[in-house]
Amino acid sequence: MLDNILKQVAEGNMSLEEAKKELATFENLGFAKVDHHRPKRQGFPEVIFGEGKTAQQIIEIAHSMLAKKVNILATRIEQEKAEIVKTSLPEFEYDPTSRTMILRNEEKPTILAGYIAVICAGTSDLPVTEEAAKTLEAFGIEVRRFYDVGVAGIHRLFNYIEEIQQATVSIVVAGMEGALPSVVGGLVSHPVIAVPTSVGYGANFQGLSALLTMLNSCASGISVVNIDNGFGGAYNAALIHRVANKIEN
Amino acid sequence: MLDNILKQVAEGNMSLEEAKKELATFENLGFAKVDHHRPKRQGFPEVIFGEGKTAQQIIEIAHSMLAKKVNILATRIEQEKAEIVKTSLPEFEYDPTSRTMILRNEEKPTILAGYIAVICAGTSDLPVTEEAAKTLEAFGIEVRRFYDVGVAGIHRLFNYIEEIQQATVSIVVAGMEGALPSVVGGLVSHPVIAVPTSVGYGANFQGLSALLTMLNSCASGISVVNIDNGFGGAYNAALIHRVANKIEN
Amino acid sequence: MLDNILKQVAEGNMSLEEAKKELATFENLGFAKVDHHRPKRQGFPEVIFGEGKTAQQIIEIAHSMLAKKVNILATRIEQEKAEIVKTSLPEFEYDPTSRTMILRNEEKPTILAGYIAVICAGTSDLPVTEEAAKTLEAFGIEVRRFYDVGVAGIHRLFNYIEEIQQATVSIVVAGMEGALPSVVGGLVSHPVIAVPTSVGYGANFQGLSALLTMLNSCASGISVVNIDNGFGGAYNAALIHRVANKIEN
Amino acid sequence: MLDNILKQVAEGNMSLEEAKKELATFENLGFAKVDHHRPKRQGFPEVIFGEGKTAQQIIEIAHSMLAKKVNILATRIEQEKAEIVKTSLPEFEYDPTSRTMILRNEEKPTILAGYIAVICAGTSDLPVTEEAAKTLEAFGIEVRRFYDVGVAGIHRLFNYIEEIQQATVSIVVAGMEGALPSVVGGLVSHPVIAVPTSVGYGANFQGLSALLTMLNSCASGISVVNIDNGFGGAYNAALIHRVANKIEN
Amino acid sequence: MLDNILKQVAEGNMSLEEAKKELATFENLGFAKVDHHRPKRQGFPEVIFGEGKTAQQIIEIAHSMLAKKVNILATRIEQEKAEIVKTSLPEFEYDPTSRTMILRNEEKPTILAGYIAVICAGTSDLPVTEEAAKTLEAFGIEVRRFYDVGVAGIHRLFNYIEEIQQATVSIVVAGMEGALPSVVGGLVSHPVIAVPTSVGYGANFQGLSALLTMLNSCASGISVVNIDNGFGGAYNAALIHRVANKIEN
Amino acid sequence: MLDNILKQVAEGNMSLEEAKKELATFENLGFAKVDHHRPKRQGFPEVIFGEGKTAQQIIEIAHSMLAKKVNILATRIEQEKAEIVKTSLPEFEYDPTSRTMILRNEEKPTILAGYIAVICAGTSDLPVTEEAAKTLEAFGIEVRRFYDVGVAGIHRLFNYIEEIQQATVSIVVAGMEGALPSVVGGLVSHPVIAVPTSVGYGANFQGLSALLTMLNSCASGISVVNIDNGFGGAYNAALIHRVANKIEN
Amino acid sequence: MLDNILKQVAEGNMSLEEAKKELATFENLGFAKVDHHRPKRQGFPEVIFGEGKTAQQIIEIAHSMLAKKVNILATRIEQEKAEIVKTSLPEFEYDPTSRTMILRNEEKPTILAGYIAVICAGTSDLPVTEEAAKTLEAFGIEVRRFYDVGVAGIHRLFNYIEEIQQATVSIVVAGMEGALPSVVGGLVSHPVIAVPTSVGYGANFQGLSALLTMLNSCASGISVVNIDNGFGGAYNAALIHRVANKIEN
Amino acid sequence: MLDNILKQVAEGNMSLEEAKKELATFENLGFAKVDHHRPKRQGFPEVIFGEGKTAQQIIEIAHSMLAKKVNILATRIEQEKAEIVKTSLPEFEYDPTSRTMILRNEEKPTILAGYIAVICAGTSDLPVTEEAAKTLEAFGIEVRRFYDVGVAGIHRLFNYIEEIQQATVSIVVAGMEGALPSVVGGLVSHPVIAVPTSVGYGANFQGLSALLTMLNSCASGISVVNIDNGFGGAYNAALIHRVANKIEN
DSSP, X not given: OHHHHHHHHHTTSSOHHHHHHHHHHHHHHHHHHHHHHHHHHHTOOEEEEOTTOOHHHHHHHHHHHGGGOSOXXXXXXXXHHHHHHHHHOTXXXXXXXXXXXXXXXXXXXXXXXXXXXXXXXXXXXXXXXXXXXXXXXXXXXXXXXEOSOOGGGTHHHXXXXXXXXXXXXXXXXXXXXXXXXXXXXXXXXXXXXXXXXXXXXXXXXXXXXXXXXXXXXXXXXXXXXXXXXXXXXXXXXXXHHHHHTTOOO | OHHHHHHHHHTTSSOHHHHHHHHHHHHHHHHHHHHHHHHHHHTOOEEEEOTXXXXXXXXXXXXXXXXXXXXXXXXXXXXXXXXHHHHHOTTOEEETTTTEEEEOOOSSOOOOSSEEEEEESSGGGHXXXXXXXXXXXXXXXXXXXXXXOOGXXXXXXXXXXXXXXXXXXXXXXXXXXXXXXXXXXXXXXXXXXXXXXXXXXXXXTTTHHHHHXXXXXXXXXXXXXXXXXXXXXXXXXXXXXXXXXXXXX | XXXXXXXXXXXXXXXXXXXXXXXXXXXXXXXXXXXXXXHHHHTOOEEEEOTTOOHHHHHHHHHHHGGGOSOEEEESOOXXXXXXXXXXXXXXXXXXXXXXXXXXXXXSOOXXXXXXXXXXXXXXXXXXXXXXXXXXXXXXXXXXXXXXXXXXXXXXXXXXXXXXXXXXXXXXXXXXXXXXXXXXHTTOSSOEEEEEOOOOOGGGTTTXXXXXXXXXXXXXXXEXXXXXXXXXXXXXXXXXXXXXXXXXX | OHHHHHHHHHTTSSOHHHHHHXXXXXXHHHHHHHHHHHHHHHTOOEEEEXXXXXXXXXXXXXXXXXXXXXXXXXXXXXXXXXHHHHXXXXXXXXXXXXXXXXXXXXXSOOOOSSEEEEEESSGGGHHXXXXXXXXXXXXXXXXXXXXXXXXGGTHHHHTTHHHHHTSSEEEEEEOTTOOHHHHHHTTOXXXXXXXXXXXXXXXXXXXXXXXXXXXXXXXXXXXXXOXXXXXXXXXXXXXXXXXXXTOOO | OHHHHHHHHHTTSSOHHHHHHHHHHHHHHHHXXXXXXXXXXXXXXXXXXXXXXXXXXXHHHHHHHGGGOSOEXXXXXXXXXXXXHHHHOTTOEEETTTTEEEEOOOSSOOOOSXXXXXEESSGGGHHHHHHHHHHHHHTTOEEEEEXXXXXXXXXXXXXXXXXXXXXXXXXXXXXXXXXXXXHHHTTOSSOEEEEXXXXXXXXXXXXXXXXXXXXXXXXXXXXXXXXXXXXXXXXXXXXXXXXXXXXXX | OHHHHHHHHHTTSSOHHXXXXXXXXXXHHHHHHXXXXXXHXXXXXXXXXXXXXXXXXXXXXXXXXXXXXXXXXXXXXOHHHHHHHHHHOTTOEEETTTTEEEEOOOSSOOOOSSEEEEEESSGGGHHHHHHHHHHHHHTTXXXXXXXXXXGGGTHHHHXXXXXXXXXSEEXXXXXXXXXXXXXXXXXXXXXXXXXXXXXXXXXXXXXXXXXXXXXXXXXXSEEEOOTTOHHHHHHHHHHHHHHHTTOOO | OHHHXXXXXXXXXXXXXXXXXXXXXXXXXXXXXXXXXXXXXXXXXXXXXXXXXXXXXXXXXXXXXXXXXSOEEEESOOHHHHHHHHHHOTTOEEETTTTEEEEOOOSSOOOOSSEEEEEESSGGGHHHHHHHHHHHHHTTOEEEEEOSOOGGGTHHHHTTHHHHHTSSEEEEEEOTTOXXXXXXXXXXXXXXXXXXXXXXXXXXXXXXXXXXHHHTXXXXXXXXXXXXXXXXXXXXXXXXXXXXXXXXX | OHHHXXXXXHTTSSOXXXXXXXXXXXXXXXXXXXXXXXXXXXXXXXXXXXXXXXXXXXXXXXXXXXXXXXXXXXXXXXXXXXXXXXXXXXXXXXXXXXXXEEEOOOSSOOXXXXXXXXXXXXXXXXXXXXXXXXXXXXXXXXXEEEXXXXXXXXXXXXXXXHHHHTSSEEXXXXXXXXXXXXXXXXXXXXXEEEEEOOOOOGGGTTTHHHHHHHHTOSSSSEEEOOTTOHHHHHHHHHHHHHHHTTOOO
8 A cells, every 4th residue: 555655656646745644544554553443344343431431421422433333332331320321322221230331233233153151150240240241242242141150069060061162262250269260261172261350358359369360270271351351351252252253353 | 173272271281382383283274284285185296397497406306205105296397307307316207298207106096087188289289288188197187188189170079079078177278279179168068178378470479369269269168277388277177077076175 | 879870771760861860960969969958958057148139139039948947047238138128028037236137947956065166356346256156056056155355355365265165166256466366276175267357447458467367376276267257257167066066967 | 972871771782880980981071071182182282381390200291191192392491400301302392491392293283374473572571472482383383473572662563563463363471561462452453362471670579560560451352361471371372373263172 | 148147146246146046047948948948939839739628728728828929729629629719719720620729829920941741541540630730830831731642552642752752851641551651751752750540440459550560661761659649740840841941949 | 055156156265167167066966966976875885787788897887886885786697797707806795596796895884773574476586586685685774585475375474474564665576476465465564565577487478467466456555666676676675664764865 | 462362261261262262363363453453553544445336335435434533535436426425424525636535534633754745747647646645645644746847848847856855755647658757766865656647649558658667767766556546656655654754553 | 854755756766665665764763763863862871781681692782882882881780790791891890889880982971061969878778879870970970979868867968968959850769668758859959769779678578668658758859760770760860960951852
């Protein structure tokens, strides 16, 4: 493309001003194309991180996205804020457990093969786990949920292990001692994304215990995201799932 | 006994000086009898914590114990130090893995029913695990070892789970993420003593990761001792095992 | 039992479908029997961890347990929530200090010999201490309470030391500097379960100070549970007490 | 397969003893097949974690693997230890930077499309980075190296950004402030595995600084492994790379 | 001046009492002159740290400053408190984002050459960033703002890099992983003041992550102030900017 | 004295130059007199902190002190270094346990009433404890030692409690869980200086455990110095002991 | 006294039952006399730690103390709680800054020579500082206050240094960086009690910064109490002040 | 320059290939020119961070720099390594205190007005302090040293305060409690760069105490670099000093 611009300049088909403008674009594209084009090319929806934003700000951002015809996902939205947003954009569906909102706006939905296993240790981990699951679904990826299968009753996990093994990637969410990803990691041969939660008390130190457990896992194939970062876990898994679907990106 | 002293004083069978001396003893016995008499009554051997003691100090302490006719256990003894001790007390057997020495000196060995399961996650945990096992054996308690059964290959544990379930108490030793006690705790109905080890690197922080995991275990029935404290885990387990044997102590 | 299934298949007394179903059960039983059967066999009541559960969820869980004819214990229940639960299940007794509720539903109460000593350092530790005591009582175990006997006035402890020494196991609860378990551990010859509390301020760091003190105790025979985990301490002690009662489990 | 065993038993073609043995295997296979079969099916070599193992132990393990006709990788091997191992197994090639040894023993090498970008911030990160790169190469995966492209001179990274963008996955290794993965994560649309190193001093706290930076990255698509865990980063990346190659596993 | 006092005493032109009083003053001036005279000489406004002060206290302090004819800046003032202050001193302008108030009272405004670049990573960092910017403006220094140019979309920064390079000093504000100062530090040749913010969650630990990142920066020329200390960053930058303007102070 | 200088100036008995010189001295004396004069007036010996100083530096410092006719104490001196120092200054007595050296050089020894109780929990605390004891003795204060009286065998302390209660101040040294000062503090009515030691392992974190215990003591009248700071504990106690002796300082 | 009891028993003047009862008392007195008798003998008032106690509990405790004719001090009492207490016990004076209440009830006030210097760095430290000052005054000790003399304007301290030097002991309270005790410690020759406060933000970590500063002080003669523990600092200082007054205790 | 390239292309004076090459250069220059050109333009010498580099690597790097005719500074060089380097490059001068080497190779030395004050608290801080001082001198900046003026004897600082106040910027180095920068910051009106050192023991935690103190300083105008980072402190100060000299950079 650089060749092309220069050639047109050389041939007098492009003014110097136009060339400068194009080259500026080109320079941006050199390292920045991902930022503006990535979501569209991947079919990933736009995502609004709701924490610290007012309902009004969320409404404005969402409106500016409507024209792009992709799904709009908003995370970390409290019930009250969601209701204000819905007065302006009633197409949003709100899920109180995951505190996510989605506005389905895709022109032609992505169809991807396979599914991602979303696994959690206990029912208290549900908000983070559902944030991950809803994010994946907003991205057009099939999710299979395996909830409340923590290590203190390990047989519960084994009931589902074959279905888990068939997934392209597993997201494993756990608070307290955070041991579940190690066990899952030893039973599957695909990548495992571990998400520590801040569920616990005392020497849990707001999720530090689960985080350290996951970073120190003796099972291979486990990588970790920030405490309570269900969205981040899902985003990682989605990238891997896409790769498995051989979509150019 | 207090009654008795006073009665003798009242009856003129004991001088005031003698009575004062006896009462001083009595006062000590009020809260201190355990200290001097406990090891003998329980058949537990004397234990020498070797860290920071010279070979010469260990020899002197051991000599002073010989008359008591109980086993003498020394922990945290480096090979070199052990060899010096053995030049003076060749009856000591040294085990380099657990860094323990034992001198068998019991007149009539204790015979206790049942056994304690000593379980560890990986081979790097062996020094701490064997410190626990050797301590129990020095205390005359049968040990069954289940080694290298960490959660990254959880089926290894299941091969032995019934034998583990028959123990009176389990000692579970693990470094890295320290998840094994949670899994064992969910599978047995006896008390589990969890021993974190400093095995690991990076975000392990010298055993902090395993320690926090164990303290935050979502399985009930697990209590924890200090990092690398194989002796302490064994001592706790031995007390419970004794209770199960209904020995008066 | 595996033998039996196979034999019936071989003899044509069991269809392949039935055998598969049974084997699935068997497989579960292999490592999971504890989970479903343990509470019943031990006479331990069902326990509901109330934190993060709504009154409605607690009511539903409790109703599903009623048929089992065991006591139902709920922990970490705030007063307000307890009152809602009681409108549906007035048989529950609520204790505001320990924030526990119990519904006595045992057909034939367990009768166990001996008692457990529940000891605490200061009156601020009462909520955690009473959580332990109420849990034990819900499990049908006799509790003897020794409260406000912290190390800053150590003679208070000595007044009761003989009664404490007769227990099968001691639970020692302490916040602030958490030194009490070390002192008790030096005076008794049975296992001590240490429970750190988050009582304190400043360099207490929400119970970290007491936790570290207990893990580093120079007295043997002490193991530790999570900060403020009165229930966990009681559960451990109950397992040991059962063992001392030679009940098969 | 379960059907088959039962059928043979029903038809008298299999003894009860044989059936029990088969069922035990089956049970193991239910959740453990990965462990024994995974490496072979994936063509991943066997890996020996050398830290804490003696040269003699490494030799024995390697010998027992020779028959399997897969590559043998050993990590965390000091020079001196490597030389002892090579006296017995001279086929091993030792790389002192990454402290890895490899013995090429594959019958028919895997051929996978694409490559993995291995990127590091500074030359001090080389040991960890090369551990990752050598691991991938031992797994039969093409590696492209982009070294010394840390954020303090960010233009160095941009020279290579297009080649990095073409990779299936990037491994980004950084010590000190650990900011490089965030920058790379903002420029690529494939998954990024971040590996913090303990390179630094003072408030680096042995890699804690880089670890926290990576966990808190504001770029999506980044997951993290333990400090200095080059092998773990590579293993994760290899799993993703396999998925991208649509190999059944 | 000391000479002068003594001379007058020697010549009888000053009483002993007066001399003692003067010498006391002199002694104070020896090391304390900065404190009372600095703000005036530098043209820096008086600054009131509002946190923990009541509206009434702020009003009183401000009134006592009015006579000095310098600007009065108050930081960390909540909206509600600001409104009370303004009922008494309506000349104050309040800015809710930065939570600062300023009362412009300078007789002859400072005119300084050049400008300071105030840069932040994300919109959540705005309160701290604007505290810095408003402080500089209150000090009579031109500010150029470069906001929302975090490392996850590094091209945004490059659009402005030349304008940033022309500043005398840069203040770089970032939360989350805090990587932006390292990148800026590698692109400019003037001093960079890094201000970590507490923006983030989980393993961010209230700004610890960003703080450590900045302290460990591999770019030279970066120094760091306390978490969320926008005022402190501005004060440092203002001192440097003054130095660059060769103003005697 | 200021009066005097000025008067002499006024009367022409002192030149301006002399007055300036005297006033400079006076100014220093205003806040610095303690530094130069304190040791002499208190009879406290000069103290050399040996850590990080060479034998040669220690010799030089000691030589420069000889003229002052006070005792010279050097702390944190390793055996080897001590021997070099003694080749030059054989009057030094070296104590390997406390790693202190003392050179007795007092013209007329201080005679103070009363004694200080120096108490330690275990034999591993001896180096720090003896550093405290030797420091006090070098300061001419009578020390009574109560060693190895830790809380795990609390009756050992009670044997000596009356003698401890008669002291003017207690220094209590403890590592591990550091509980001893709390117990002593509850039994005496004089000030207690608590000195945590780094004795311990695992979750001791190099003395952090003992330090936190002491800071959180529920006994009143306890203040704390740095980990392993036997000298600092002694210096504090000596100041208090002096006050009790009503010596003007 | 022991002699006396035994003698009476021997002479038949005391029954065995009476002797046992007396001996129990004696035993308690052996180590516990301080607890019950100390406050009275020292003239120190009874102190109620108000945190976590209800107004009703405080009223009850105070009523039970009225008969003893000593002052009653209550600390950590919020305004609202104080007002409820005063409805029952209007003699209490409440001070909202220090959150203390005092009820003056001494029959004959203690008269002690000398005073204690109470020094603080900034006005935000006032609540903790005044808790210390009010405690001392409740104990009948003269207090001299030196407030807002922090190290950022060190000349303010020097104005008062001679008056501070005349005190028997200094209590130095500081938050933020907590440097003031080091400076004071270098200027006085009496003991300094350092009280860190939780005043600050960001990397202050709720007082940890000031605490560490004080523990690491390079000035001798400084000992430290818990963060925000104004009462504890005062209690320590009071013990020292008493010793200086040669009162038998 | 971009205009120029395009114009030449348009006019046929530059081939497409040449234009592409130039544009690539241009792009690099857009944000990277600082990196390659900064040291030369500023007259700052090249700096080699010696930690983790072999003597041979240092020799090679230094040789490649010789042609540039600027001074070459190497930091963190142990004595032994220095001697090897000098066998190849005897022009290097080695300073064992600061562990720096300098090779003076400037064609025309920079002449800058003014000086920087380098201040340290104690003699143990000398290695870090001298690293700062030597770095500045290698950069051609006059240094004035004020050593051993820590807060425990604050009058030592006041002797030099006027000379310090005349500097353009102060570097203040301190370990232990790190309070010195706060005091200096309150006495000067120029920027202060605070450098914490790891000097200390116990609760110093390898410099954490001094680092936190400096970050929390209540004096304005202080910014902080990493623990023991004397070079970084000097580099920051040098940038400010240059600005004060109005040199274009």
